[in-house]
Amino acid sequence: MTSPDASDLAALRPRLPSPLQEVTDDRFARRGVRLLLKRDDLIHPELIGNKWRKLAPNLTAAAGRTVVTFGGAYSNHLRATAAAGHLLGLPTIGIVRGQELADRPLNPSLARCVTDGMRLHFVDRATYRRKGEAEILTGLLRRADAEEAYVVPEGGSNVPAVRGCRALGEELRGQADIVAIACGTGGTLAGLAAGLGPGQRASGVPVLKGGFLTADIEGLQERAFGGRRGDWALDERFHFGGYGRTTSDLDAFADEFEERHGVAVERLYVAKLLYGLVVMVEEGTFEKGATVVAVVTGAPFAQ
Ligand SMILES: *Cc1c(COP(=O)(O)O)cnc(C)c1O
Secondary structure: OOOOOHHHHHOOOOOOOOOOOEEEEHHHHHHOOOOEEHHHHOOOOOOOOOHHHHHHHHHHHHHOOEEEEEEEEOOOHHHHHHHHHHHOOOOOEEEEOOHHHHHOOOOHHHHHHHOOEEEEEOEEEEEEEEOOOOHHHHHHHHHOOOOOOOOOHHHHOOHHHHHHHHHHHHHOOOOHHHHHHEEEHHHHHHHHHHOOOOEEEEEEEEOOOOOHHHHHHHHHHHHHHHOOOEEEEEEEOOOOOOOOOHHHEEEEEEHHHHHHHHHOOOOOOHHHHHHHHHHHHHHOOOOOOEEEEOOOOOOOOOO
């Protein structure tokens, strides 16, 4: 096994900086607000969006070791890790939440992971929840025969990932007043906010229900940068009941946005972000003349 270094990662051929596209939308134009899409979904056809930004520094740090990570049955992060392993020739192991999944046919997302060479280990939910505890983690790695592996946490938001996402903010310096992004673990927002310039602010839309994310993001910034960085805040109103949850209203909104702008809308994160932005602009949240950039962090999963 050769160790991937920075030049090997270049073989992933990311399209960076990702394109910035203005869209004409009367709901924004009416308020004198410009809307631009930061097309991180175009960074790489398989290692999509913020997953490229978060994984690339981890793959360098893995230095050829097997990469172990964690996720649920439909995790974008698991799929991205498997794709990266396939592209770089690195072995990958996915520890999947839900022992019961082991006895069922794989869903299309997990099937893709396997096609990309990822070995899957299914664990019961109680154990999965405790994977952050050193003893539990050691046991899981031993069972997977991966004690020497490089471990990336669930959702991929560790220190290298957060630092890697600073580049997203840096690419947007001088281009936006507000940068809006959907949040899962918040790692991407933590890095993005740190990379923005003076006078710019970041607005996060959590797709999980819980209200714990501000503290999590502060913790990530503390570990990555030694303290809070950038001007950022969350709007917790647009989770639609939690991760993977939707409503007919949200579906109709996303269908209509796709038709109107010819951009495929990823439904777990990006749809909730765009919906939230339309509500905010109609509430008068953004000053007249403001430029709002919505980060398109991913694309729909093509089965
Ligand atoms: C993973 C993912 C996110 C969330 O990123 P975090 O860094 O965990 O907040 C947002 N959008 C898409 C499309 C994703 O796949």
